[in-house]
Amino acid sequence: MIKRAYNFSAGPSALPLEVLEKAQKELVNFRGTGMSIMEMSHRGATFENIHNEAISRMRKLFSIPDQYEVLFLQGGASLQFSMIPMNLLKEGQQAGYIMTGSWSEKAFKEAKLFGEPYQIATTKENKYRNIPTFEDIQFNSEDAYIHLTSNNTIYGTQWHSFPDTGEIPLIVDMSSDIMSKPIDVSKFGMIYAGAQKNLGPSGVTVVIVRKDLLEKANTEIPTMLKYSTHAENNSLYNTPPTFGIYMLGEVLNWIEEKGGLEAIAKHNEEKAKVIYDTIDNSNGFYVGHATTESRSLMNITFRVTDEELEKQFLTEVKEAGFVGLNGHRSVGGCRASTYNAVPFEACKALSDFMIEFQRKHS
Incomplete structure (x- = not known):
């Protein structure tokens, strides 16, 4: 494998x-x-x-x-x-x-x-x-x-x-x-x-x-x-x-x-939801950049509200095998791009990491 x-x-x-x-x-x-x-x-x-x-x-x-x-x-x-x-x-x-x-x-x-x-x-x-x-x-x-x-x-x-x-x-x-x-x-x-x-x-x-x-x-x-x-x-x-x-x-x-665009769209919604739910249920530990009605299903942008913890989060998430989670250099923060080929398992793993990181630092 x-x-x-x-x-x-x-x-x-x-x-x-x-x-x-x-x-x-x-x-x-x-x-x-x-x-x-x-x-x-x-x-x-x-x-x-x-x-x-x-x-x-x-x-x-x-x-x-x-x-x-x-x-x-x-x-x-x-x-x-x-x-x-x-x-x-x-x-x-x-x-x-x-x-x-x-x-x-x-x-x-x-x-x-x-x-x-x-x-x-x-x-x-x-x-x-x-x-x-x-x-x-x-x-x-x-x-x-x-x-x-x-x-x-x-x-x-x-x-x-x-x-x-x-x-x-x-x-x-x-x-x-x-x-x-x-x-x-x-x-x-x-x-x-x-x-x-x-x-x-x-x-x-x-x-x-x-x-x-x-x-x-x-x-x-x-x-x-x-x-x-x-x-x-x-x-x-x-x-x-x-x-x-x-x-x-x-x-x-x-x-x-994979079943065409209808199936791909459903899969993309499921992937994004598991990460957005983690942000929304974090009691402000994580904060999304986009307003709820304008949220992207392709690029999930968010911050860890404590700046020093955000640096630590990005360091630890990289060490855990996650790639590309730094936000764009012009805005900073964090970004998870969940394009078609990103599997649900990767999004669930990120959600689990985020939940555990919050538990350790709350």
Whole structure:
């Protein structure tokens, strides 16, 4: 039995053991080819099948309508902060950004280089402890698009439902909660996500974009930064991250085998509950950062109310075999990232550790 760490890292994060073991078996001789997937041509039939299977699995799991392209790009979600306004924000247009944390701030900063974005709503004054209410979201009917971040890894907040933007395309950065639950893709103009939380290793960025947006996109931009370039070439215009796409396809297959997104969502709720219950039942020994209604099921952020005890907690929890529980450097505290591949057993073990640590220090 392989000893595995209790991996709560925020990203790159835990991968399903079954997927890792399958990749290990196929690493040197992929399905009788005598080559690793990392050695073969991205133009060959073997990789093309892997590539297309990954797209098909994503379409099936997410019930993606035909009027959407599924693209596998590079550069992470951070490159999308620039590509979105570069392609979709025309001269004289505005785009509305909903501010819920560091990643929406970075997206807004990049958009200012290409047009006139504005902030629709923000919860910064509350230290990003909550998601804005729908009543707070007022936008202009002529906006090119509305942008938001669905889950905020640093602050531990998540949108549990999305605003209706009508005819204005809603663009969502789902990097840290994509494929964690079913969604209605048709409500969005575009979804994008780095793979390294729920979909596979780092290096692949998934973009699901409505075709009509590509038809109206700006054209006077560099070839590699046009969505249309990648859509017209099935994301194979240049050499893609072949191993990452293979792994992404295997993770999607794993989700199917686990019962699909409904089963994954139920499992994620159970995992998060066991940790949130420990926080809520600690009589103030542990305090969550996010307000209850805005809590993330992917990133559980909390503090030990005594600062010296918090340092001790982080030291001891690491010694006990738990990885990645330090909060983001910008906010401190503790963070448990409970992405799809983190097993319930790891969350229960963390809960047990937290209860015992409190017992010893209360």
